[in-house]
Amino acid sequence: MTIVKPSTLPGFMELLPKDQVVFNNLLDIIKKNFERYGFLPIDTPVLEKAEVLLAKGGGETEKQVYEFTKGTTDIAMRFDLTVPLARYTVEHFSDLHFPFKRYQVGKVYRGERAQKGRYREFYQCDIDIIGNGKISLVNDAECPAVIYSIFREFDFGKFTIHINNRKILNGFFKSLEVKSSEEVMRIVDKLDKIGVDNVKEELDKIGMSSENIEKLISFIGIDGTKEEILDALKKLNCDNEDFKQGVEELEAVVKYMRAYGVDDDYFNIDLKIARGLDYYTGTVYETFLDDHRELGSVSSGGRYDNLAGYYTTNLMPGVGMSIGLTRLFSKMQELDLIKKKGNKVSDIIIIPMESTIEKSIEILAKLQKAGISTTIYTESGKMGKKFKYADALDIKYALVIGENELESNVFGLKNMETGDQEELSLEDIIDKFSK
Amino acid sequence: MTIVKPSTLPGFMELLPKDQVVFNNLLDIIKKNFERYGFLPIDTPVLEKAEVLLAKGGGETEKQVYEFTKGTTDIAMRFDLTVPLARYTVEHFSDLHFPFKRYQVGKVYRGERAQKGRYREFYQCDIDIIGNGKISLVNDAECPAVIYSIFREFDFGKFTIHINNRKILNGFFKSLEVKSSEEVMRIVDKLDKIGVDNVKEELDKIGMSSENIEKLISFIGIDGTKEEILDALKKLNCDNEDFKQGVEELEAVVKYMRAYGVDDDYFNIDLKIARGLDYYTGTVYETFLDDHRELGSVSSGGRYDNLAGYYTTNLMPGVGMSIGLTRLFSKMQELDLIKKKGNKVSDIIIIPMESTIEKSIEILAKLQKAGISTTIYTESGKMGKKFKYADALDIKYALVIGENELESNVFGLKNMETGDQEELSLEDIIDKFSK
Numbered sequence: 035m036t037i038v039k040p041s042t043l044p045g046f047m048e049l050l051p052k053d054q055v056v057f058n059n060l061l062d063i064i065k066k067n068f069e070r071y072g073f074l075p076i077d078t079p080v081l082e083k084a085e086v087l088l089a090k091g092g093g094e095t096e097k098q099v100y101e102f103t104k105g106t107t108d109i110a111m112r113f114d115l116t117v118p119l120a121r122y123t124v125e126h127f128s129d130l131h132f133p134f135k136r137y138q139v140g141k142v143y144r145g146e147r148a149q150k151g152r153y154r155e156f157y158q159c160d161i162d163i164i165g166n167g168k169i170s171l172v173n174d175a176e177c178p179a180v181i182y183s184i185f186r187e188f189d190f191g192k193f194t195i196h197i198n199n200r201k202i203l204n205g206f207f208k209s210l211e212v213k214s215s216e217e218v219m220r221i222v223d224k225l226d227k228i229g230v231d232n233v234k235e236e237l238d239k240i241g242m243s244s245e246n247i248e249k250l251i252s253f254i255g256i257d258g259t260k261e262e263i264l265d266a267l268k269k270l271n272c273d274n275e276d277f278k279q280g281v282e283e284l285e286a287v288v289k290y291m292r293a294y295g296v297d298d299d300y301f302n303i304d305l306k307i308a309r310g311l312d313y314y315t316g317t318v319y320e321t322f323l324d325d326h327r328e329l330g331s332v333s334s335g336g337r338y339d340n341l342a343g344y345y346t347t348n349l350m351p352g353v354g355m356s357i358g359l360t361r362l363f364s365k366m367q368e369l370d371l372i373k374k375k376g377n378k379v380s381d382i383i384i385i386p387m388e389s390t391i392e393k394s395i396e397i398l399a400k401l402q403k404a405g406i407s408t409t410i411y412t413e414s415g416k417m418g419k420k421f422k423y424a425d426a427l428d429i430k431y432a433l434v435i436g437e438n439e440l441e442s443n444v445f446g447l448k449n450m451e452t453g454d455q456e457e458l459s460l461e462d463i464i465d466k467f468s469k
Numbered sequence: 470m471t472i473v474k475p476s477t478l479p480g481f482m483e484l485l486p487k488d489q490v491v492f493n494n495l496l497d498i499i500k501k502n503f504e505r506y507g508f509l510p511i512d513t514p515v516l517e518k519a520e521v522l523l524a525k526g527g528g529e530t531e532k533q534v535y536e537f538t539k540g541t542t543d544i545a546m547r548f549d550l551t552v553p554l555a556r557y558t559v560e561h562f563s564d565l566h567f568p569f570k571r572y573q574v575g576k577v578y579r580g581e582r583a584q585k586g587r588y589r590e591f592y593q594c595d596i597d598i599i600g601n602g603k604i605s606l607v608n609d610a611e612c613p614a615v616i617y618s619i620f621r622e623f624d625f626g627k628f629t630i631h632i633n634n635r636k637i638l639n640g641f642f643k644s645l646e647v648k649s650s651e652e653v654m655r656i657v658d659k660l661d662k663i664g665v666d667n668v669k670e671e672l673d674k675i676g677m678s679s680e681n682i683e684k685l686i687s688f689i690g691i692d693g694t695k696e697e698i699l700d701a702l703k704k705l706n707c708d709n710e711d712f713k714q715g716v717e718e719l720e721a722v723v724k725y726m727r728a729y730g731v732d733d734d735y736f737n738i739d740l741k742i743a744r745g746l747d748y749y750t751g752t753v754y755e756t757f758l759d760d761h762r763e764l765g766s767v768s769s770g771g772r773y774d775n776l777a778g779y780y781t782t783n784l785m786p787g788v789g790m791s792i793g794l795t796r797l798f799s800k801m802q803e804l805d806l807i808k809k810k811g812n813k814v815s816d817i818i819i820i821p822m823e824s825t826i827e828k829s830i831e832i833l834a835k836l837q838k839a840g841i842s843t844t845i846y847t848e849s850g851k852m853g854k855k856f857k858y859a860d861a862l863d864i865k866y867a868l869v870i871g872e873n874e875l876e877s878n879v880f881g882l883k884n885m886e887t888g889d890q891e892e893l894s895l896e897d898i899i900d901k902f903s904k
Binding site for chain 1: 471472473474475476477478481482483484485486487489490492493504505506507508509510511512513514515516517518520521524535536537538539540542544555556557559560561564565566568570571576578580589590600603604605607608610611614724725728729730777779780781782814815818826827828830831833834837838842843844845846847848849858861862
């Protein structure tokens with residue numbers, strides 16, 4: 035038989051079981067919180083018709099898509115969960131109820147150039163709330179409230195959800211009547227390097243009035259508490275409807291986020307957050323781990339005016355956020371920020387003698403019936419090898435069962451971490467784990 | 470903008486949220502039971518190197534594989550979870566601990582001709598226990614014990630796990646010194662049609678001794694309780710080591726399955742079960758719903774001598790079983806055998822007035838903190854529309870919150886199924902759901 039060297043493709047994460055358990059617990063935290071807030075699960079196919087999945091076309095993403103032909107069908111692998119959501123919402127429109135609050139957790143595929151920290155297969159965990167025609171601003175607060183609950187439970191350390199509203203920046207620039215907001219932003223970006231006076235000079239050169247230059251300088255200097263920022267924005271007296279609406283929306287989102295119980299220390303207004311995608315039209319979010327800003331945003335999203343323009347003329351606005359769990363997990367592992375406690379499969383491992391296997395299985399069945407995850411080591415071998423197995427699997431308690439234990443109904447429950455052993459009846463053991 | 474008609478590929482199951490909730494609950498039951506018995510999760514990539522995944526080559530399966538080239542790499546989509554398990558076990562050999570008890574739940578891909586009841590993307594839910602060199606027979610009983618727990622919890626009606634051992638049939642035929650067991654089986658299969666005498670005649674024609682013909686007729690007539698079948702097998706006095714070992718193994722597996730608490734009514738010895746794959750070498754399993762034999766086996770598997778001969782010269786025997794959930798779910802839906810109770814996402818939907826939205830969100834936050842899944846309807850519109858939404862989403866309780874309710878802390882909790890309404894304080898509501 036020819037032996038083929040077994041290996042995976044580069045850029046595909048594959049974990050050992052002990053890390054997989056940790057990863058799955060994070061997935062469970064995410065799903066539990068999504069459902070607690072009333073988001074409904076969907077599970078779209080990994081493969082879709084290429085013409086449907088790539089209806090938008092163009093851009094960097096398309097180059098990365100895994101695409102192939104089977105028979106006469108052009109097939110593409112999903113590269114995100116948003117395009118499938120748009121397709122799903124339109125295809126099943128008459129069977130859905132709006133606002134349609136959906137979550138999806140699944141793998142997506144991008145054939146990027148392999149590089150450290152980049153994955154070609156990775157988990158996306160998305161929530162979106164889709165309206166039929168319109169959708170209330172409360173939803174703009176609910177999404178970050180869900181993300182807040184999740185990251186509190188992840189316990190990776192202090193984090194901050196940064197919120198902004200695209201209408202503010204767009205409206206503000208419109209009110210300044212600048213020809214190219216990109217050019218203005220490029221000049222403003224140099225503020226730290228060249229100082230206020232040089233920035234003003236350069237803005238003057240491209241034809242901005244001194245009044246507008248002052249407004250712009252005031253705008254980019256705005257900072258402080260949420261109330262201070264909202265006040266300062268109002269005091270700019272910017273005469274643009276988008277701007278005014280953006281400020282109003284932002285104020286409402288802050289109010290509702292507080293009502294959802296999001297701790298004020300864990301979110302702020304950040305006028306610098308814009309999100310690259312032209313897709314977003316209102317509220318936008320990015321989330322940073324305070325002690326690890328270098329990771330970039332660990333959960334982002336925003337509000338959009340129209341989810342599915344490529345599939346329907348119905349207007350479906352929505353708002354959503356997403357966690358890219360594969361990359362986040364890999365970073366958290368590198369930084370050793372993942373708490374290991376509670377990440378186990380089995381509570382007890384039973385180690386029987388050759389002659390007590392059958393009775394030991396009966397005891398295992400009783401423990402499992404009581405909800406205690408139990409495994410059994412039935413291979414032959416020396417005791418040392420068996421305890422080594424228990425250790426390697428991080429199982430906290432070992433229960434050695436010989437003839438004496440069966441006769442007396444007194445079992446030695448050995449704590450594998452401390453080495454301590456308690457002498458307990460089967461009923462005592464069940465009691466101990468029920469607590 | 471060009472509108473593309475949104476649709477999925479044929480042969481890909483996609484569910485509405487209410488069905489997805491049910492499907493996910495089944496997945497959760499499976500995973501919970503796998504873990505309760507100490508199986509560890511792994512999650513291999515959907516895409517693998519074609520040369521690795523198709524190392525075995527040939528056969529019907531290879532034609533169905535989705536295979537493509539990206540850059541210069543030949544890539545294949547996994548078509549089962551067994552080949553990836555073999556690759557994984559060898560690749561991570563030095564980091565694993567044997568017996569390696571792993572489970573994997575994930576989608577696999579087969580580009581079959583589309584037909585009713587066949588899927589090109591479907592969930593496999595697999596458990597396997599892999600030994601390094603050898604593995605105890607207890608594991609042959611544990612696999613069906615896990616499957617038993619799962620199907621009891623599924624509650625699809627009475628089912629029976631049929632077990633057999635390949636060594637019995639193989640050894641028996643060897644002892645008869647027949648040239649072609651296929652030919653003998655073909656003749657034996659005609660028993661019901663042509664009667665015993667004609668079968669004997671045909672066997673005589675192909676050169677079997679009358680002594681062996683009698684043995685064969687006795688063998689295929691064996692039936693009864695597990696003890697009766699085992700007794701009858703022993704009384705055949707078949708002088709073949711494989712046969713004797715097979716009977717011994719089968720007897721041990723029955724004993725251990727009983728120890729695991731598998732109800733005798735739910736499993737039997739079925740000497741007709743062989744499993745097509747030449748892969749299996751010992752215990753084999755098939756599972757049937759008693760009232761729906763026409764569905765075929767809903768969970769199958771068996772013991773094999775060598776998991777990963779294509780990747781290593783190490784001998785790794787193992788035993789495993791599998792549930793093909795996508796097909797099973799689709800059949801259970803057709804037969805309306807899926808219990809809907811307990812399959813919900815939200816316990817309560819809050820319906821606020823325009824003026825009570827903020828306070829209502831605070832109440833929602835309190836309910837969620839108490840572990841009650843709660844959603845809120847904040848779109849404007851008439852009350853009827855809001856209740857219709859609650860109904861459509863199958864949410865059992867609606868909580869309308871106006872100014873009066875907030876002032877008095879007395880809320881009308883409306884049971885959407887019965888129409889009854891209870892007047893309760895927030896604390897009462899939390900109490901009610903904690904029970």
